[in-house]
Amino acid sequence: MSKPIWWKEANVYQIWPASYKDSNGDGVGDIPGIISTLDYVKSLGIDVIWLSPMYDSPQDDMGYDISDYENVYSKYGTLEDMEQLIKETHGRGMKLILDLVINHTSVEHAWFKESRSSKSNPKRDWYIWKPPKYDKDGNRQPPNNWGSYFSGSTWKYDELTDEYYLHLFAESQPDLNWENAETREAIYKSAVSFWLDKGIDGFRIDTAGMYSKVQSFEDAPIVFPDVEFQPCKLYHQHGPRIHEFHKELVEKIISKYDVMTVGEVGHSTRDQSLKYVSEEEKEMNMMFLFDVVEVGADPADRFRYKGYNLVDFKKAIQSQGSFIEGTSAWSTVFIENHDQPRSISRFGNDSPEFRVQSGKALALLQATLTGTEFIYQGQEIGMINLPKEWPLDEYLDINTINYVKSFKEKYGKEPNYEEKLAELKGNINLLARDNARSPVQWTSGSQAGFTSGKPWMRVNDTYKEINVESQVNDPDSLFTFWKAALKLRKEHKDVFIYGNFTILDIQNDQLFTFLKTSGDKTTYIVINFSTKPAHFTPLKEGKFNLLLSNVKEGSLDEANLGPYEARAYIVS
Incomplete structure (x- = not known):
């Protein structure tokens, strides 16, 4: 571990x-x-x-x-x-x-304001400045063809010093x-x-x-x-x-x-x-x-x-x-x-x-x-x-x-x-x-x-329909389920936080089944990622003890998983 x-x-x-x-x-x-x-x-x-x-x-x-x-x-x-x-x-x-x-x-950072003020400013080299390129017709072009994550060129022309500065993101975010x-x-x-x-x-x-x-x-x-x-x-x-x-x-x-x-x-x-x-x-x-x-x-x-x-x-x-x-x-x-x-x-x-x-x-x-x-x-x-x-x-x-x-x-x-x-x-x-x-x-x-x-x-x-006020005291709410899931994670931290992960049904396009193991401890998680019911056949032998499910107590069908049903078992 x-x-x-x-x-x-x-x-x-x-x-x-x-x-x-x-x-x-x-x-x-x-x-x-x-x-x-x-x-x-x-x-x-x-x-x-x-x-x-x-x-x-x-x-x-x-x-x-x-x-x-x-x-x-x-x-x-x-x-x-x-x-x-x-x-x-x-x-x-x-x-x-x-x-x-x-x-x-x-x-607007003071460093950049100094950097752009002149080519001789001590902070000029704190950012990335390059001279323009010119095409065959003499038109000014950016130093290269790099594209910004926020569209357009990564280079912004600055008239004061006739150079471009690099910005991988917005023009207002110089690198x-x-x-x-x-x-x-x-x-x-x-x-x-x-x-x-x-x-x-x-x-x-x-x-x-x-x-x-x-x-x-x-x-x-x-x-x-x-x-x-x-x-x-x-x-x-x-x-x-x-x-x-x-x-x-x-x-x-x-x-x-x-x-x-x-x-x-x-x-x-x-x-x-x-x-x-x-x-x-x-x-x-x-x-x-x-x-x-x-x-x-x-x-x-x-x-x-x-x-x-x-x-x-x-x-x-x-x-x-x-x-x-x-x-x-x-x-x-x-x-x-x-x-x-x-x-x-x-x-x-x-x-x-x-x-x-x-x-x-x-x-x-x-x-x-x-x-x-x-x-x-x-x-x-x-x-x-x-x-x-x-x-x-x-x-x-x-x-x-x-x-x-x-x-x-x-x-x-x-x-x-x-x-x-x-x-x-x-x-x-x-x-x-x-x-x-x-x-x-x-x-x-x-x-x-x-x-x-x-x-x-x-x-x-x-x-x-979706707000904190309606969920904090509701035993069936998503908020309450998150609390339970995070508590379970800590209670079995050896396997859930630190354990090894093994997918059992990689090609199944409806169910996601995986094991979490640590030493001789094994947990089995199965989730139906669809709107249709799915037959549940354990892919591992052993005694299955349910740790947590998103189905109300008493309505669990051992042989089938309902739409988006999820279960975590400990296997012995």
Whole structure:
């Protein structure tokens, strides 16, 4: 069994501050609002809160464009509010980790303002600047054909110095130059040490594989012939110095504290993954891989959606966690976050008939997989995607807005434009980041109890049926089931948190059956991922003792599984 450590056994709850709880009626969630719900979070069985960016920011990308690492966005609160949140969280026996966003800053950060002021400024080399290219007709062009994650080129022309700066994301998010040692030292001091010294318990590290760019800055291969700018991950993911940079950060800063780190890496081979999170490498404790949350989508463009089946889903779960077996590495368990749609809409069934049942099935799945457990706000009550009827102008994420704009520019005059737009809208409704960002549904009252004012983003129409108030004291609610599942996970942590994972029916396109084993202890999990009943024939011999099921006591059919029925047994 893997060596027990507190952060391996933690249940982590992610809070997206803008949409969580508004305390002052301005329509935006805030830190005092978070403080007011800490007892609720604790009651779910949470050990660690992960707070998404609350730093000072122009909010072009919901706080991932930071203008001051050492201050708080005014609508969220103050430094004093953050200090109180740390104190109140610790007072309840929980820990608090923050988002560490150090691949890029905002254009409004003082560092970038200096960098762009002149080519001779001492901070010029703190960001990545390149001169223009010119085509045969003398027209100015970006330095290469790299495509931004938020559409268009990764390069923004700056007239003042007649050069382009690199931005893998929005134009307002220039990439920091990690090749510069002085820049790294400034990052460590301002973004890392400042908050660790205030008592936080670690970081979720944003875009943790992207800091090291291939310094040739050559053109990317043509992957999508129908667009000008191409996916460029080849030149910025797992770059030549990325492990050197992570090790330096740990050696200089992180190692001096008892904290946890989880890196957003996304996609990597087994060998690449082990370089980041093996204990002996001393880089990060664990990382997020996107095998599961991106199943059926093109990793280079989420809205080019192909679809998936249950076999694909099983293989994704297997690949995301199995790389740690026989190693000192550690993994994570999650199917929702701020960048992903709601899991019931994506992997379950969000119809009124099956919404709660499939939500419980997904909760049981998550609670029995190996790794550190991550739950996203609203997941515990079964919040679902935005309604299909909503027009595109209700979607406020910069990624969605830019994508739709580029799509209209490209296809707007084609005869089948409306047909293509309808298909895109369906994919946006299924996969857009906006789905996770609508306000948390606390009550069935006005604005779902999120705010007394006008919310920054429209509240999902489902708040009267799906809300915290109606579930916390209901023994049959999804919230109550999540509590039970997380409790079971801790009671049998040797097998559920640390155990080995074996799929028994990989090709079955209706049932997902797997074993979790540790020493001589075996658990058997079976889930019907369909709307049709399924015959239940155990695929392993032994005496089956039921640990948890999402079917009411007394109505369990030993020979059959109902739609979205899920069971966890211990086998002797």
